[in-house]
Amino acid sequence: MQLKVLLFATLKDRAGANHITLDLPDDSSSVAHVKDALVGRFPALAPSMPTAVCAVNQEFAEANQIVRDGDEVAFFPPVSGGSR
Amino acid sequence: MSVYPEVYRLAPEPLDLDALVAEITVPETGAVCVFSGMVRGETNREGYQSSTQRLEYEAYEPMAVAKMQQVAREIRERWPLVQGIAIVQRVGALEVGQNTILIVCASAHRDQGCFEGARYGIDRLKEIVPVWKKDIRPDGVGWIEGHYQPNAADRDDG
Numbered sequence: 001m002q003l004k005v006l007l008f009a010t011l012k013d014r015a016g017a018n019h020i021t022l023d024l025p026d027d028s029s030s031v032a033h034v035k036d037a038l039v040g041r042f043p044a045l046a047p048s049m050p051t052a053v054c055a056v057n058q059e060f061a062e063a064n065q066i067v068r069d070g071d072e073v074a075f076f077p078p079v080s081g082g083s084r
Numbered sequence: 085m086s087v088y089p090e091v092y093r094l095a096p097e098p099l100d101l102d103a104l105v106a107e108i109t110v111p112e113t114g115a116v117c118v119f120s121g122m123v124r125g126e127t128n129r130e131g132y133q134s135s136t137q138r139l140e141y142e143a144y145e146p147m148a149v150a151k152m153q154q155v156a157r158e159i160r161e162r163w164p165l166v167q168g169i170a171i172v173q174r175v176g177a178l179e180v181g182q183n184t185i186l187i188v189c190a191s192a193h194r195d196q197g198c199f200e201g202a203r204y205g206i207d208r209l210k211e212i213v214p215v216w217k218k219d220i221r222p223d224g225v226g227w228i229e230g231h232y233q234p235n236a237a238d239r240d241d242g
């Protein structure tokens with residue numbers, strides 16, 4: 001399957017890319033597995049992954065959620081919008 | 085969907101508060117509460133001290149707008165008399181003193197949830213709306229990360 005992976009903020013900087021296409025041999029997979037595959041491809045992401053938030057097709061997803069071919073999977077740090 | 089006007093937007097251009105209030109008020113509105121955030125140049129809180137020259141905001145746009153709508157729905161569940169709602173977040177590079185966010189809640193009377201809705205709106209935005217800011221300081225640059233870990237209840241179907 002092929003996933004469209006989006007990265008934001010710290011994760012984007014660490015990977016040096018804001019969107020990548022991830023090819024995985026399986027027909028479906030868990031978010032946790034996608035995370036591992038992503039770190040395999042971009043080892044620099046490892047320090048950000050323990051606190052990274054995942055969204056699948058623009059909705060929050062937990063580690064055991066299943067993703068399928070064509071899904072949009074985003075990883076990002078805990079949000080920090082609003083004011084400051 | 086509410087019968088009252090609503091605005092949810094990521095804005096690359098400076099925010100116009102008067103225009104936004106006009107957009108979400110109706111003849112039955114008598115009270116409007118606005119939370120307005122700005123870029124703070126000097127931070128001194130709980131022993132932490134820092135200077136900011138500029139902030140750069142980035143958003144996951146379609147999800148951010150969807151989550152703003154979810155925040156507004158949550159406001160309406162809690163304060164059903166709230167009328168118009170606007171949530172507008174600036175994106176891009178912002179200088180000290182510039183407006184970064186407007187949360188506007190309207191109601192017929194001041195005791196019908198406009199204060200509470202605006203407060204809830206900014207607190208909730210900082211939990212579930214995917215926006216991040218990069219802090220440009222005299223001594224370095226770094227993304228500011230929040231602390232909130234969303235759970236199943238933060239899903240729109242949660």
